[in-house]
Amino acid sequence: MNEATIRPPAAAAVEVTGVDRIFRSGREEVQALRGVSVTVAAGEFVSLIGPSGCGKSTLMRLIADLDAPSSGTINVFGKTARQARLDQDYGIAFQQAGLLPWRSVRGNIELPLLTHGAAAAKRRERVDELLAMVGLSDFGEHYPDQLSGGMQQRVAIARSLAESPKLLLMDEPFGALDEMTRERMQNELIRICAETGCAVVFVTHSIPEAVFLSDRVVVMSPRPGEIRDVVDITLGAAVGRGAGLREEAVFYDAIRLVREALHGAEPAAVRGAETR
Numbered sequence: 001m002n003e004a005t006i007r008p009p010a011a012a013a014v015e016v017t018g019v020d021r022i023f024r025s026g027r028e029e030v031q032a033l034r035g036v037s038v039t040v041a042a043g044e045f046v047s048l049i050g051p052s053g054c055g056k057s058t059l060m061r062l063i064a065d066l067d068a069p070s071s072g073t074i075n076v077f078g079k080t081a082r083q084a085r086l087d088q089d090y091g092i093a094f095q096q097a098g099l100l101p102w103r104s105v106r107g108n109i110e111l112p113l114l115t116h117g118a119a120a121a122k123r124r125e126r127v128d129e130l131l132a133m134v135g136l137s138d139f140g141e142h143y144p145d146q147l148s149g150g151m152q153q154r155v156a157i158a159r160s161l162a163e164s165p166k167l168l169l170m171d172e173p174f175g176a177l178d179e180m181t182r183e184r185m186q187n188e189l190i191r192i193c194a195e196t197g198c199a200v201v202f203v204t205h206s207i208p209e210a211v212f213l214s215d216r217v218v219v220m221s222p223r224p225g226e227i228r229d230v231v232d233i234t235l236g237a238a239v240g241r242g243a244g245l246r247e248e249a250v251f252y253d254a255i256r257l258v259r260e261a262l263h264g265a266e267p268a269a270v271r272g273a274e275t276r
C-alpha cells in the first residue's frame, strides 16, 4: 500500500474507558459510576438513558471536565478532557440554563463567538440566525430573569450551537420545554446535526426522545451506574430521521427495544441489540 494512503483513524469524539466515580464525604461513599466504557464516533448521536440517580449527569460532567473520574480515562477528539475544555472543542447545554444574568440574551448567545474573536458584524448575523432558530427573535435585548425557564433553556441551546461545534454535550436540554417546542427543538437538532456533522452526547429521561434523535441509545443500570445495554437505532433505508419518523412503525419497535433494555426484559442478543 502506498504510504500516502495510510491514514490514522479519525479520533472518536468521546472515548470513555473503564471509568469509576466514587463520591466521598466523611465516612460516606457513593459509587455513582462503575466500569463505564463508551465510545462516541465523530458525527454520531448517542443518548444516555437510565433511572434517576444512575450517574448520567455525573458522566456528562466528567466528559466536560467539570469533575474528574476516580479511575479510568476520558478522551475528547483524542485529547484529555481537560485539554478539550481549554480548547473549547464542544458546546454545552445542561439542565440549568447557566446564563449570565448581567448579559442580555444576545450577549449570552454571542459569548463563544466573542471568546474566539469573531468580528462584531459576524456575531450579530450569527446571533440573529440562532435567535430565529430557537424562536426568540423578539427577545434578544431581554435579560435572563425576564424569561421563562423554557425560554432560558432555548437561549442556552442557541449559545451551545453558536460555533457549530463538532461535539455537543446536552444534559436534558429539552426537559423544561412544552411538548410543541420540544418537538420543534428535536427536529432542529436533527437538522443541525445533519448539516454540521456534529456528534452529540444527550441525556434524557424520555425513551421516545432518545429513539427519535439517536444512532445509539446507551442504557444505564440503577446506581452504581453501569452500562446495561447499547441499543442500535436502525431505521432501515426507507425511513429517514426527521419529523415523519414519529409516525413510523420502526420508531415504535425501537421504543420497545429500549424499554425492554431499561427494564431488563430478555438478553440483548435475542433482540439483535448490541451489548457493551
Ligand SMILES: Nc1ncnc2c1ncn2[C@@H]1O[C@H](COP(=O)(O)OP(=O)(O)OP(=O)(O)O)[C@@H](O)[C@H]1O
Residues within 6 Å of the ligand: 023, 024, 030, 031, 032, 050, 051, 052, 053, 054, 055, 056, 057, 058, 059, 223
Ligand atoms: N457532588 C456529589 N457528591 C456526592 N454525591 C453525588 C455528587 N454528584 C452526584 N452524586 C450522587 O451520584 C449519583 C448519580 O447522580 P447523577 O446526578 O449523576 O444521576 P442522574 O442519573 O443524572 O440522575 P437524574 O436522572 O435524577 O438527573 C446520585 O446518587 C447522586 O446523589
